[in-house]
Amino acid sequence: MNEIAIGIIAITVTIIIYSLILPIHKKVQSPLTLPIVAVSAIMILALLLFDIPYETYMIGGQWIEFLMGPAVVALALPLYRHYDMLKKYMKPIFAGVTIGAFVGVTTGLFMAKALGFERELILALLPKSVTTPVAISIGETLEGPLSLTAVFVVIAGVSGAIISPVIFKLFKLERPIGRGIGMGSASHAIGTATSMDRDALEGSISSIAMILSAIIVSILAPLCALLFL
Amino acid sequence: MVGVFRIITHIFFLYALLLIGNFLQEVFHLFIPGSVIGMLLLFLLLKMGIIKIKWMEEGTSLLLRHLTLFFIPVTIGFMEYLELFKGKGIFLLLITVISTALVMGVGGAVSEQLAHGKETQHE
Known part of the structure; x- marks a missing residue:
């Protein structure tokens, strides 16, 4: 053929x-x-x-x-549409997403390092909290294995969607802001889709978190790789 | 047919921004992916009113609606790593889940605390 x-x-x-x-x-x-x-x-x-x-x-x-690349560029549209909400909750959103991104990159890195995993595997783990096309772009910058990077992204997304009710209870996340930031920061598009089904406001905040987190992690991940790997 | 042509034009427009993003990344040796630079560029152009939403809405909405479809081929690459998750590799799975739980809990709690505090201040 x-x-x-x-x-x-x-x-x-x-x-x-x-x-x-x-x-x-x-x-x-x-x-x-x-x-x-x-x-x-x-x-x-x-x-x-x-x-x-x-x-x-x-x-x-x-x-x-x-089409992944153009699709990431397309994310500017929801960012633009939700700009008013982003502005209103600027500080809490920025603080939550930034700390979330930091927690995601560092806990993954140090746990994997502590267990003695090789560099290439850890590189694939770093961008796991952000949406796949961005994670792949970050993976390219890190020169890590791309398919495996995508696999960890999916695991982060799916596991986040599954465990979210438990996490909400455990950390007492009762409002759309906390829930949306948590979902978007930890589980990117899969988390955002799950949030959107639950509550429109939670979903919108989650999409903002997903986009912001993508930007922050794309700066943090290479930085942490440079410093700790 | 006109609709299809318009959507293709919109996607090409997004692709052009991606190319500009990639170009800027290379020229300035940025570690932010070209696609994210393209996204920020489009956001700025929308914000400054240089580009109108209606110029690229249909193609953009189509891509956003089917965002997950574009990740599927790269996810199928998982089949090449099945061996990895046997034995010690299972810990990588656990690390991912634990780290995801921490991001969600800590990031969410920080936002909710700050937003809640802000509200009580105003009330």
Whole structure:
């Protein structure tokens, strides 16, 4: 089969499964039906089953991935739309996100270092709290393994969505501001989507936190790598 | 058909900003990703009124609506790391979950405390 055919099949199959999962997730609302989790899992199983290497899939997959960069630029729009709220809660938002970003980068780094993991693995762990396209860009700057970076991002997103009710109780987060900042700082887009389902204000604050956190972590992660690795 | 063409134009516009962001990153040796620079640039252009939302709204909204789709190929790369999470690698998973819990709890608590304090001051 030639490359173009393989590419078209990879793109088509990915988009078909994605469009099938979307309505299921709307109905079921479980972290396991999140498109990023369900579609990726189905695709991995299919590729393993048919013994197709990741490289072959990426002949088409790279064209979907190509849109990640423009999608990050697109995040300027919600930032612009929520600017009034951002201004009103400027201090608490900045403080919470900055401290959250710092906690995320350093706890990951030091726990992994304490357990003696190699440098490359720790580099992949650093940007885990930010949305995938930014994490990948940070990963490129860090020269870490990109696929693994994306894997930790997904783990941070999904685990955050799952444990959020427990964390809210434990840390007494009762208002949309605390909850939204927590979700966006820790679990990026997956957390924001989960927040949005719960409460519109929590979701909007979470999207602001996600964007701010992306900016702060993209400065913090390379800095911490330089200092501690 | 006109709609599709408009969306493609919008995405190209975002892509142009991404290229400018990448260019600025290289020229000034910034460690902020080019995509984030592009985003900040677009935000500033919107804020200063140089660019109107309607010039890029449809394409931008489309990308934002399907944000997760674009991460799927890179996430599928997980299949190359399945071996890693056997044995000692499972601790990397635990570290990620613990660190995520701490970010959410601490970051959220700081914001809520400060916002709450501010409200009581005004009341």
